[in-house]
Amino acid sequence: MKNTIQITRPDDWHIHVRNGDILKTVVPHSARCFGRIMVMPNLVPPVCKANQADQYREEIVQAAGELAHFRPMMALYLTDNTTVEDVRAADANPHIVGFKLYPAGATTNSDSGVTSVTRIMPVLEAIASSTLVLQIHGEVTDPNVDVFDREAEFIDQVLSPLRREIPELRIVFEHITTKQGVDFVKAAGESVAATITPQHLLFSRNDLFRGGIRPHYYCLPILKRHEHQLALLDAAISGDPSFFLGTDSAPHSRLKKETSCGCAGIYSAHAAIELYAEVFEAMDALHQLEAFASFHGADFYRQPRNQDQITLERIDWEVPANYPVAGNQEDEIVPLKAGELMRWRLVENE
Ligand code: DOR
Numbered sequence: 079m080k081n082t083i084q085i086t087r088p089d090d091w092h093i094h095v096r097n098g099d100i101l102k103t104v105v106p107h108s109a110r111c112f113g114r115i116m117v118m119p120n121l122v123p124p125v126c127k128a129n130q131a132d133q134y135r136e137e138i139v140q141a142a143g144e145l146a147h148f149r150p151m152m153a154l155y156l157t158d159n160t161t162v163e164d165v166r167a168a169d170a171n172p173h174i175v176g177f178k179l180y181p182a183g184a185t186t187n188s189d190s191g192v193t194s195v196t197r198i199m200p201v202l203e204a205i206a207s208s209t210l211v212l213q214i215h216g217e218v219t220d221p222n223v224d225v226f227d228r229e230a231e232f233i234d235q236v237l238s239p240l241r242r243e244i245p246e247l248r249i250v251f252e253h254i255t256t257k258q259g260v261d262f263v264k265a266a267g268e269s270v271a272a273t274i275t276p277q278h279l280l281f282s283r284n285d286l287f288r289g290g291i292r293p294h295y296y297c298l299p300i301l302k303r304h305e306h307q308l309a310l311l312d313a314a315i316s317g318d319p320s321f322f323l324g325t326d327s328a329p330h331s332r333l334k335k336e337t338s339c340g341c342a343g344i345y346s347a348h349a350a351i352e353l354y355a356e357v358f359e360a361m362d363a364l365h366q367l368e369a370f371a372s373f374h375g376a377d378f379y380r381q382p383r384n385q386d387q388i389t390l391e392r393i394d395w396e397v398p399a400n401y402p403v404a405g406n407q408e409d410e411i412v413p414l415k416a417g418e419l420m421r422w423r424l425v426e427n428e
């Protein structure tokens with residue numbers, strides 16, 4: 079059994095880092111490992127314009143300190159009011175690589191999201207004829223649709239018609255959680271790809287209710303049945319270039335998670351590559367980790383692959399029970415696998 083593995087430096091193609099004190103706490107966790115991080119724009123207020131993304135990026139770069147390998151990539155938040163001019167300005171900015179489509183009301187800070195895809199067709203056409211990618215939170219928001227069916231319904235009601243309408247639009251179907259999602263991406267050809275989170279590979283919806291209700295396992299899209307978890311595992315280790323790493327690491331303060339109406343989001347940046355390594359090892363597929371973590375995403379985004387390497391060592395370490403929020407003694411973030419043992423660890427400061 080090998081005790082270390084070396085892979086090309088990976089990228090995290092979907093992450094939330096917030097701003098202010100939380101940002102200062104979480105950015106170093108990603109920066110220790112990843113080359114690029116694809117920063118989601120769902121702040122309050124949302125990051126809608128290229129100049130806002132520039133400012134936000136600067137805050138992230140400052141929090142990471144001097145690390146040559148670390149390059150935040152930015153997404154702008156699509157609204158009903160996004161203009162073709164906004165798309166052109168984003169396309170001209172080397173740090174902005176996508177527009178994020180949140181159906182209004184689908185998830186955390188999505189109130190300003192898109193109310194109907196048909197209303198923003200000219201903007202989507204402009205994205206299709208740019209170098210930018212459309213990043214989609216793929217869930218319908220109709221409260222009458224069962225929460226576990228919202229991704230599958232989105233494929234039928236929104237994604238398939240959109241593909242027929244603008245086939246050249248390049249789409250990342252973010253954090254897919256279902257067999258239907260996997261099948262859609264496989265069938266769609268080169269212009270569609272998907273990110274897969276560690277939690278959707280590690281857990282099923284049973285884990286949400288293991289011995290009681292577990293708010294730190296609550297994210298959106300919600301964990302699904304075991305059969306869907308198996309379909310995601312298959313896709314992740316398959317070597318299919320349409321599937322790549324995106325943690326959806328989403329820090330929230332403990333008080334906002336452990337309450338009568340807790341918010342969605344799982345924090346995983348503290349151990350992101352290590353969590354994926356455990357998943358791939360359990361599937362006997364460590365040899366496929368590098369392509370999933372370091373190649374497929376860069377290739378889809380038409381960015382150069384990273385040139386340097388990281389090393390993972392096989393050593394048990396315990397995930398802290400919480401991470402105090404820098405500069406705020408009242409606040410802490412409870413990470414995925416808090417208090418549990420991890421079997422792989424990134425070797426830092428090489
Ligand atoms: O669980 C989630 N948390 N899903 C999302 O789509 C948003 C994210 C967040 O921003 O907290």
Ligand code: ZN
Nearest residue numbers: 092094118326
């Ligand atoms: Zn997200």
